[in-house]
Amino acid sequence: MSKTVTKNKAIIIGGSIAGKLAARVLSDFAEEVIIVEKDPKCEQRLPRTSVPQGFHGHALLKSGEEALEELFPGIVDELIADGAVPSDFASELSWYHHGSWKVQFKSGVSIIQQSRPFLEEHIQRRLELIPNIFFQYETKVKGVVVKENRAIGVTLTTKNGNISDLFADIVVDASGAGSATPRWLKELGLGVPPKTEVKVDLFYSSRKYCSLSPKNGGSLLIYPNPPIQNLGGAISKIENNEWMVTLLGYGVKHPPFNDEQFINYTKQLDDQGIFETIKDADPVTPVSFYRFPSLSRYHYENMKHFPDGLIVIGDAFSRINPVFAQGMSIAALEALALKKELSKREGNPGNPKHLSKKIHRRFSRITDIPWLIALSEDFRFKTTSGKKPFGLPFLQWYVKKVVKACSRNTEVYGQFIHVLHLKAHPITLFSPKMMLKIFASVKKSNYI
Numbered sequence: 166m167s168k169t170v171t172k173n174k175a176i177i178i179g180g181s182i183a184g185k186l187a188a189r190v191l192s193d194f195a196e197e198v199i200i201v202e203k204d205p206k207c208e209q210r211l212p213r214t215s216v217p218q219g220f221h222g223h224a225l226l227k228s229g230e231e232a233l234e235e236l237f238p239g240i241v242d243e244l245i246a247d248g249a250v251p252s253d254f255a256s257e258l259s260w261y262h263h264g265s266w267k268v269q270f271k272s273g274v275s276i277i278q279q280s281r282p283f284l285e286e287h288i289q290r291r292l293e294l295i296p297n298i299f300f301q302y303e304t305k306v307k308g309v310v311v312k313e314n315r316a317i318g319v320t321l322t323t324k325n326g327n328i329s330d331l332f333a334d335i336v337v338d339a340s341g342a343g344s345a346t347p348r349w350l351k352e353l354g355l356g357v358p359p360k361t362e363v364k365v366d367l368f369y370s371s372r373k374y375c376s377l378s379p380k381n382g383g384s385l386l387i388y389p390n391p392p393i394q395n396l397g398g399a400i401s402k403i404e405n406n407e408w409m410v411t412l413l414g415y416g417v418k419h420p421p422f423n424d425e426q427f428i429n430y431t432k433q434l435d436d437q438g439i440f441e442t443i444k445d446a447d448p449v450t451p452v453s454f455y456r457f458p459s460l461s462r463y464h465y466e467n468m469k470h471f472p473d474g475l476i477v478i479g480d481a482f483s484r485i486n487p488v489f490a491q492g493m494s495i496a497a498l499e500a501l502a503l504k505k506e507l508s509k510r511e512g513n514p515g516n517p518k519h520l521s522k523k524i525h526r527r528f529s530r531i532t533d534i535p536w537l538i539a540l541s542e543d544f545r546f547k548t549t550s551g552k553k554p555f556g557l558p559f560l561q562w563y564v565k566k567v568v569k570a571c572s573r574n575t576e577v578y579g580q581f582i583h584v585l586h587l588k589a590h591p592i593t594l595f596s597p598k599m600m601l602k603i604f605a606s607v608k609k610s611n612y613i
């Protein structure tokens with residue numbers, strides 16, 4: 166076993182979205198940032214082996230887009246120049262939600278639509294221009310090295326089976342949902358992190374098409390209508406004049422795996438728009454399938470003996486139902502939180518005192534709202550099980566009214582969009598002014 170010792174170094178475990186964004190932040194504070202990634206370098210704009218969700222639709226929320234722009238100024242223009250599709254969230258998206266269509270109007274919330282590999286490629290390009298960021302591909306982190314309750318490095322295995330320790334002042338675990346930090350902590354005798362898990366039994370089935378012509382010309386989202394309808398789907402235009410078609414369902418016994426099942430499935434949705442759009446169209450990729458069993462979040466901030474200098478970020482920290490398109494944006498907001506905390510330390514990441522606890526508290530606060538948004542919807546499905554959020558029946562009752570009001574009132578829908586894009590706190594939907602508008606719209610639509 167060989168050993169390398171360097172000073173003022175940060176190691177990132179995993180070079181996906183969360184890892185790349187954390188590396189960008191740490192490059193301002195550490196002399197050297199090393200991203201250790203088990204996959205080979207991705208030379209083509211294709212989903213990677215260890216990131217199979219890359220085959221599926223990946224919407225970037227406005228909050229995530231803004232955080233990305235803060236980290237890489239000019240990147241949004243670059244993405245658009247290269248083919249990402251700008252789209253107004255309310256006027257260019259036809260959204261069928263809980264049995265009614267959202268009112269369409271120019272909301273001013275313009276998002277950019279692209280595939281996940283396209284987005285990751287652009288972030289990667291930017292990272293490669295930063296001189297103190299280094300990549301170590303085809304290398305797997307097998308453990309974290311801890312001394313006197315402080316993370317001082319990681320143990321690596323290369324594809325040739327060579328094992329070595331790499332030392333650093335900060336170790337960031339951005340290894341996604343399969344993160345081994347809980348196991349490593351247990352093996353080190355530091356305890357087991359508290360975890361909250363909610364089972365949803367969701368599936369995704371996606372494929373790309375070229376030159377689709379949906380009736381509205383823009384994106385289409387048919388959200389399930391629980392508890393009656395568990396199935397949903399979406400179409401959105403991405404780069405290269407291609408369209409991503411994603412089908413999804415909760416607790417579905419026979420999800421669509423092949424061409425025939427894919428088309429048949431679209432006929433079962435509450436609206437035939439997706440079926441009509443793709444029935445005679447040519448797909449450019451086969452059907453890809455993904456099962457998402459549960460939402461989960463760790464409460465590292467509550468651990469008594471968590472090693473300082475070890476930071477868990479992105480899906481490794483919390484994993485939220487992808488239907489709400491929050492994962493990448495949460496990772497981006499966490500990267501900004503990391504920046505804020507490190508800035509407070511006058512750029513001295515070599516002093517990780519209480520760093521982990523403070524960072525994880527920030528991450529936990531970031532997670533709270535998306536977690537609540539997702540669960541208030543997920544628990545409408547009979548197949549969902551786990552710890553319910555406080556006040557759930559009231560929340561579900563009220564949100565249903567908000568959703569109904571969004572089919573008539575542009576102001577309510579505008580605010581709802583801001584909440585969904587993690588730009589405004591959900592409490593803003595409970596202001597007296599909003600409540601009046603919501604109940605007035607609901608009354609007009611005869612919805613009880």
Ligand SMILES: Cc1cc2nc3c(=O)[nH]c(=O)nc-3n(C[C@H](O)[C@H](O)[C@H](O)COP(=O)(O)OP(=O)(O)OC[C@H]3O[C@@H](n4cnc5c(N)ncnc54)[C@H](O)[C@@H]3O)c2cc1C
Nearest residue numbers: 179181182183203215223224306341479480487490492493
């Ligand atoms: C079906 C689906 C659809 C989704 N849709 C959306 C969406 O519309 N919008 C959105 O914002 N989010 C979406 N998400 C979530 C989004 O994909 C993630 O939140 C986002 O990728 C952030 O993940 P991450 O970087 O934390 O982890 P991942 O993307 O899972 O990456 C983890 C990385 O760590 C590497 N790695 C793992 N273990 C090791 C190790 N031991 N050593 C070295 N490297 C390691 C892996 O190779 C990988 O590169 C979706 C997720 C799914 C499953």
